[in-house]
Amino acid sequence: MRNVKQESFWLDRLNEPLSPRPALEGSLRCDVAIMGGGYTGLWTAYGLKRIDPSLDVVICESDICGAGASGRNGGWCMGELSGVRSLLNDPRHGDGARRLQTHLFEAVDEVGQIVAREGIDCEFKKGGALKLARLPAHLPRLRAELSLLRQAGFGDDSYRFLSAEEAAERIHSRSFAGALYSAHVAALNPARLVRGLARVVERQGVRLYEQSAVRRVERRGIATDRGQIQAAHVVMATEGFTPNLKGRKRRLIPLHSMMIATEPLSDSMWDSIGLSERETIGDWRRVTVYGQRTADGRLAFGGRGIYAYGSKPRTRFEAEDPIFERVRGAMLSLIPQLESTAITHRWGGPLGVPRDGQTRVRRRNASGIAFGGGYVGEGVMGAYWIGSTLADLIMERRTYRTEADWLHKDFPLWEPEPLRWAGVTAVRRLAEYLDEAEERGRQPSPWLSRLCARFLP
Numbered sequence: 001m002r003n004v005k006q007e008s009f010w011l012d013r014l015n016e017p018l019s020p021r022p023a024l025e026g027s028l029r030c031d032v033a034i035m036g037g038g039y040t041g042l043w044t045a046y047g048l049k050r051i052d053p054s055l056d057v058v059i060c061e062s063d064i065c066g067a068g069a070s071g072r073n074g075g076w077c078m079g080e081l082s083g084v085r086s087l088l089n090d091p092r093h094g095d096g097a098r099r100l101q102t103h104l105f106e107a108v109d110e111v112g113q114i115v116a117r118e119g120i121d122c123e124f125k126k127g128g129a130l131k132l133a134r135l136p137a138h139l140p141r142l143r144a145e146l147s148l149l150r151q152a153g154f155g156d157d158s159y160r161f162l163s164a165e166e167a168a169e170r171i172h173s174r175s176f177a178g179a180l181y182s183a184h185v186a187a188l189n190p191a192r193l194v195r196g197l198a199r200v201v202e203r204q205g206v207r208l209y210e211q212s213a214v215r216r217v218e219r220r221g222i223a224t225d226r227g228q229i230q231a232a233h234v235v236m237a238t239e240g241f242t243p244n245l246k247g248r249k250r251r252l253i254p255l256h257s258m259m260i261a262t263e264p265l266s267d268s269m270w271d272s273i274g275l276s277e278r279e280t281i282g283d284w285r286r287v288t289v290y291g292q293r294t295a296d297g298r299l300a301f302g303g304r305g306i307y308a309y310g311s312k313p314r315t316r317f318e319a320e321d322p323i324f325e326r327v328r329g330a331m332l333s334l335i336p337q338l339e340s341t342a343i344t345h346r347w348g349g350p351l352g353v354p355r356d357g358q359t360r361v362r363r364r365n366a367s368g369i370a371f372g373g374g375y376v377g378e379g380v381m382g383a384y385w386i387g388s389t390l391a392d393l394i395m396e397r398r399t400y401r402t403e404a405d406w407l408h409k410d411f412p413l414w415e416p417e418p419l420r421w422a423g424v425t426a427v428r429r430l431a432e433y434l435d436e437a438e439e440r441g442r443q444p445s446p447w448l449s450r451l452c453a454r455f456l457p
Contacts, residue, residue, distance in 0.1 A: 066195050
């Protein structure tokens with residue numbers, strides 16, 4: 001029998017049984033039917049019931065809440081939304097993007113306030129994030145990013161350059177040339193958040209069915225293997241699993257982030273590493289890596305990028321998969337003290353990536369279908385924002401969340417296979433080649449660097 005707790009460190013640490021809720025059987029009617037019991041679906045339901053407690057809201061989850069990306073991610077609740085930063089100084093959308101970015105900063109605190117109010121113990125700690133300049137080649141990219149942010153009007157209270165000495169005050173595992181410190185980031189336990197949210201929406205009166213994969217999306221309704229729902233509104237909150245739906249394979253592709261977790265570290269080991277405020281960490285290599293000091297004193301660390309031919313999302317990986325040793329190598333490049341530390345957990349999961357790297361949210365009046373997602377790994381807070389926006393759109397409320405008109409479009413389609421696999425794989429390998437060149441102290445070709453930046457999500 002499958003043991004879902006073995007599929008993620010976060011799920012394994014839950015002090016609760018993970019038996020599925022009952023599946024949908026038969027036919028029913030409701031006001032809003034939501035496909036997906038992860039962050040996006042749950043935050044949408046939460047927002048709807050906060051606006052109108054009388055609404056009849058139903059969620060269909062294909063597995064159990066938390067079995068997907070919501071229970072597998074790096075646990076970064078960060079005040080960012082994919083695609084927004086590239087628009088901060090855009091002549092057409094810059095003003096709106098800067099307002100949105102400010103609201104996204106505030107949304108991190110909103111999540112913290114909600115989990116406290118609703119009694120969700122998800123180990124939320126707002127310690128900020130360190131994007132470390134580990135190599136001399138990283139500093140120019142750091143300074144260019146900081147210049148863009150300064151031009152957009154964001155000061156030290158949001159983003160701050162740390163000198164080598166200032167970075168060493170926060171992380172002293174090795175010498176770094178500097179760091180970009182982002183204040184609006186919190187670390188949390190993602191599985192505790194998603195499981196807690198599921199309980200909260202049930203208390204609100206939401207009907208939640210698990211083991212109920214949606215096979216067909218219809219006008220004003222959905223169908224599972226054993227049931228049907230008619231609804232005034234249908235919300236597609238399927239993120240990296242969207243390609244499983246007929247006719248939607250090219251809207252988002254699932255890239256798989258791979259993670260490891262160490263055994264609990266001693267106090268003396270943490271004294272040698274730092275991160276006393278549970279700052280999250282990454283660096284300026286092109287193939288994204290990320291880590292956090294967990295509440296129980298481990299390091300959870302991951303890297304992004306595996307794509308399976310045909311856009312097949314995966315949730316199960318063999319512990320012996322060579323990719324995990326590569327993730328461990330990336331961890332040691334930042335914290336070499338962990339060379340002899342045992343790795344207790346190895347897991348992975350899919351995140352949704354749009355063709356243009358831009359998160360989307362939209363409601364179609366004619367069909368009653370709404371959708372949101374494409375977080376490119378920034379979904380812990382992004383799903384709260386998009387779920388709240390979906391609630392506003394469904395209830396036809398004009399709010400500061402609905403004003404970003406460039407988000408309210410369809411996802412551009414990815415290329416058909418094998419072009420999709422070839423393109424994604426080529427960009428991944430180019431990023432790895434450029435990173436490896438910098439590791440060896442070589443200066444990569446500027447035009448190859450620009451090409452990679454153009455296509456890397």
